[in-house]
Amino acid sequence: MAYDTKLLGTSEPDIAYAAKLIADGKVVGIPTETVYGLAADAENEEAVRKIFEAKGRPQDNPLIVHLADVSQLEYYVHDIPNIAYKLAEKFCPGPLTMVLPKRSIIPDITSAGLDTVGIRIPYHPAARRIIAESGKVLAAPSANLSGSPSPTTAMHVMNDMKGRIPAIVDGGSCPVGVESTVISFENGKIRLLRPGFISADELSEFAEVICDRHITEAAVDGEQVRSPGMKYKHYSPKANVTIISGSGDKFIEYVNSHGGNGVYAMPFDDDAEKCRIPCIPYGNTPEEQAAKLFAVLREFDDIGAKQVYARCPSVNGVGLAVYNRLLRAAGFEVIAL
Numbered sequence: 656m657a658y659d660t661k662l663l664g665t666s667e668p669d670i671a672y673a674a675k676l677i678a679d680g681k682v683v684g685i686p687t688e689t690v691y692g693l694a695a696d697a698e699n700e701e702a703v704r705k706i707f708e709a710k711g712r713p714q715d716n717p718l719i720v721h722l723a724d725v726s727q728l729e730y731y732v733h734d735i736p737n738i739a740y741k742l743a744e745k746f747c748p749g750p751l752t753m754v755l756p757k758r759s760i761i762p763d764i765t766s767a768g769l770d771t772v773g774i775r776i777p778y779h780p781a782a783r784r785i786i787a788e789s790g791k792v793l794a795a796p797s798a799n800l801s802g803s804p805s806p807t808t809a810m811h812v813m814n815d816m817k818g819r820i821p822a823i824v825d826g827g828s829c830p831v832g833v834e835s836t837v838i839s840f841e842n843g844k845i846r847l848l849r850p851g852f853i854s855a856d857e858l859s860e861f862a863e864v865i866c867d868r869h870i871t872e873a874a875v876d877g878e879q880v881r882s883p884g885m886k887y888k889h890y891s892p893k894a895n896v897t898i899i900s901g902s903g904d905k906f907i908e909y910v911n912s913h914g915g916n917g918v919y920a921m922p923f924d925d926d927a928e929k930c931r932i933p934c935i936p937y938g939n940t941p942e943e944q945a946a947k948l949f950a951v952l953r954e955f956d957d958i959g960a961k962q963v964y965a966r967c968p969s970v971n972g973v974g975l976a977v978y979n980r981l982l983r984a985a986g987f988e989v990i991a992l
């Protein structure tokens with residue numbers, strides 16, 4: 656169905672309108688602190704099916720369910736380990752997704768047939784108001800077309816979803832800029848499945864953290880992975896992206912000798928003025944880089960870049976999430992200098 660996609664704000668009538676659409680089984684683009692989400696009633700199979708259709712998402716890639724607060728946990732999941740409650744006390748609401756055994760109230764389509772489901776409680780005020788007003792819990796993957804960089808502004812969502820969904824709520828730029836930290840629990844340990852703003856270091860105050868190998872290593876065809884998203888090439892701009900690791904000086908030397916038609920550099924802000932080829936810098940600190948990464952990848956698409964040389968980020972704190980997304984954008988192509 657082709658929609659005349661409405662751009663809504665965060666006024667009371669606009670939030671009420673968005674919440675009504677969701678209560679009626681429709682899909683709405685909503686802001687969260689991580690990235691924009693494509694939200695629908697997580698308990699409504701037909702509504703969830705529309706999310707997969709709008710995104711062109713493979714049916715075996717599960718959706719995260721967004722709750723209003725921790726008191727709802729036991730209604731949707733069971734066998735919740737004690738550390739999950741402790742983590743929830745510290746990090747929820749916030750950008751943390753916990754994978755837990757699901758109850759049958761969550762339809763199989765939402766969890767892509769798995770017997771577990773990822774649960775998150777977002778802190779973004781607009782997301783919270785939409786959850787509260789709709790009276791629903793929301794299945795919400797990132798609001799991009801499957802495979803393209805995640806959206807961090809309402810305009811990014813409009814570019815991908817125009818005509819595919821009835822409305823988008825514009826809540827400004829997403830403050831974190833990369834998707835939530837995804838974890839599961841095994842024998843009293845935490846397994847990091849997807850790095851995000853909440854880092855392995857912060858989690859390790861609660862239990863030993865195992866960083867899944869596929870955070871930094873490509874899965875080979877047919878290989879079993881613990882989190883379906885690890886199988887897919889994600890976040891890819893149209894350009895070929897290559898990560899250059901090494902010092903800032905080596906990076907500059909490399910890009911300045913590899914210029915050409917459609918070739919761009921993606922340096923840290925501090926290196927930008929030394930680039931003698933066209934460039935779009937993506938911040939200096941891991942937090943700035945997380946907030947800017949996807950917008951910068953989309954800008955390279957807009958200007959028709961063919962080759963992008965990105966300086967390898969630090970992997971400290973949220974930097975590991977930036978590195979993980981950039982690796983996927985680059986198809987794991989790294990040149991070490």
Ligand code: AMP
Nearest residue numbers: 717754771772773796797882883884885
């Ligand atoms: P997105 O909705 O685009 O943020 O992607 C959600 C990602 O979270 C998926 O691609 C999975 O990798 C991960 N995820 C969600 N639910 C589960 C689950 N039940 N088990 C393992 N990983 C999950």
Ligand code: MG
Nearest residue numbers: 796797805834
């Ligand atoms: Mg996504």
